[in-house]
Amino acid sequence: MDMTVLNLAVPHLTATLGPSAAQLLWIVDIYGFMVAGALMTMGTLGDRIGRRRLLLIGAAFFGLASAAAAFATNPVQLIAARAVLGLAAATLAPSTLSLIRNMFEDDGSRRIAIGVWIASFSAGAAIGPVVGGLLLEYFWWGSVFLVNVPIMIVLLVLGPLLLPEYRDPNAGRLDVVSACQSLVAVLSVVWGLKRVAEHGPDAIAAAAIVAGLALGVVFLRRQRRLSDPFVDLALFSSPAFSVALAVNLAGFFFIFSIFYFVPQYLQLVVGLSPFKAGLWTLPSGVAFIAGSLLVPAIAARLRAERVLIAALVIAATGFAVLTQVDPAGSLATAVIGSVIFSLGLTPVITLTTDIVVGAAPPERAGSAAALSETSNELGGTLGIAVLGSIAMAVYRSAMASEPAAASSETAQATIGGAVAAAETLSPEEAGALVVAAQDAFTAGMQLTAGISVLGLLVTAALAAALLGRARSGPSREEA
Template structure:
């Protein structure tokens, strides 16, 4: 039985426990930052590494894919070897992979380094969240601690562009990865002193086959969707999607047979669990995906520097932090499902407002949309994560937190992939029919594929040729951004429907 429901008051957190919360929340902020820290660096690395459109998307989203694909393995591993031990191992690996990413000299090297970062990052989230589950036994204190954890996660993801903008003002794009190194070194120093160790003493053996299946299924499905949006529904996309579905079915079947499964399917007997995971995926799809294109809009359409663009997106992190920290207080006065529903309605209106960007009022409209989106989505993580932690037994906290975090990461990576593919396809179609005479074909061809290439091409052309190219590219990107925002409206409304129909008793 959960300790929060015991007739006697559960043990209260000590000052040392609250200091431990700060220690484990900080690396979560850093690893979440790596999901978005490249947003403002995209134009710089595109110029330096010259990646293709497909490589550029993989550079951005391979980190999230690998985190999502390996989280369940790492959550189970933490239950077995110890959550603190796994956290420290992951911190060391994250620091090393960050240095490798900073030293990358080709698109392929950067994709590989980002993949290694994702694997290392997957050790951090389930370790930190499961430690919170074991440290804070009082339900109210645990809900507040989870709110702090979610605030760090959300703030890290949204403050990534600001950090990237500051770094890019003074250093080359590779330096954006080095910001994580001092934090991870600090965790290695103070972690053994302040963090307690927890593990499942009755844990069974790890199942590497299940881990490989989860990674293959995730990557195959996302690759198939990317190929569909970029090149149409061809045989390659169909084969990838079919492979992902087949391997996913084998993964689920294997979990049912194993004595020590990677995912305890018994947890899914709770009627609210599946709904919470679905809400995480649909809500994060818009939250993570849209900011990639907002950053590009600020730099490549409005002509801002990385520093300016980072400053304009900084309020999003503040809003996420405020909303996440306020949620535990709100759910004491109103039902969690009502707080969640109001937030999702506000976020939907924010995404809808994003379609009203115009040349004369673009910044006021954009800032209003960002504030509405972030405040509206901020209760999602705290409410759904707290539900997951209440459902799961303490000895399975690592696996349960991995399932919850997987839905966040998968939703964010899915948003970047799906919205990125949608924007790329829409931009390409819009630019295909625009007459741009006088521009050499070898310059015009890449400019018709991506906004980054159009900006680079315009800088090489005389103003008489560059002006119509910029105008056409900006119009095509604005239309693509409208479509992405409408897709986010649909995803957020879907999350609202799931919340109202499946979490009405939460």
């Protein structure tokens, strides 16, 4: 919810706080940066101090930071509050997922629990725009952050009563040097990829990505020398773990990119209001929830590898439907395609997460959960950067030769800029500019959907070739 409601609140907080363009980008992006950079640190910290303890500490800071964000009086305060929110959020997913690993040792029960866990993410993403739209209809922009506070209070009250505590009894001290290396490495790569998505490839983005990858190599070499490593590289000796992690990254690569395009298509091409666009994303969210809850029952009757491969093919079918969206606005096509790929990608996320977490020993569950979540973040960021850049290149190429956009750089940059620029033109010029922008945006969306079809089919073929062999190969202990 917290990730989705902010997008609706941006116009309102912009009008009140008056952030600069750079400050607005940091308000939106700092949360994701801190989550991505801190996941591995928090997962390892939970193994050492206890998963429940870390969860409750994170919940307390998440509630406090939410209140601080709601009542921020200037952009700097809001950026700082969002940064703390990101750090606190980085404790939640690894802690809850690693607790599930310890609470449900039976494969079938654990798979059901992970399905419910993923369904909660889907429910939050689905109802976020609806709840945010209702709050913004009657209250000020800060109300979208206050929704978090009572939820965190409930967790702080019930957590100690209902949740068991787990930690690695033989864990050593947290290696601060490794924590800093992982944080800076992931942040550099994520920031570079986001810069590519927003501004196109340039020397600054390339330098950030290369620096992050280089520091990542230094980090991995350090782990090999430590007696109690920050990240247990022995996890990768399990072929099932490595293949599942790669398939999970590929799934998020494609799903995040299309989530970037569909809301814009619904609002700027179909012409829906933000609230109505949010309502029309609900079927996709419901499909995610349904898929998360149905996967364990299906996987209990069929081999998980077969379910995973079939799911990738179904997801590819959904993207194939999205290649047929129309510049004139085809609401049904966008919704149906989104529902189909949601039903397909949910088993991918559920099963790969189960394989990754299940392959780790209980004392390393936090580290494995953090690696799974980090692959989600990196896959999603990479997908937006790569596929978003391709779509933007298509858009800019089409608009560069469009007479109606010749006098406006913002119109040539994004469809949102074109719609805004059209408000200053005569009716005839405005109509021509908007139609041209809708054609260009839809062409870019169709191309990225087509690339996603091919990418998911290739992923399915590789999974068919590797995952069955990996699952039947030597266990982690035997390796």
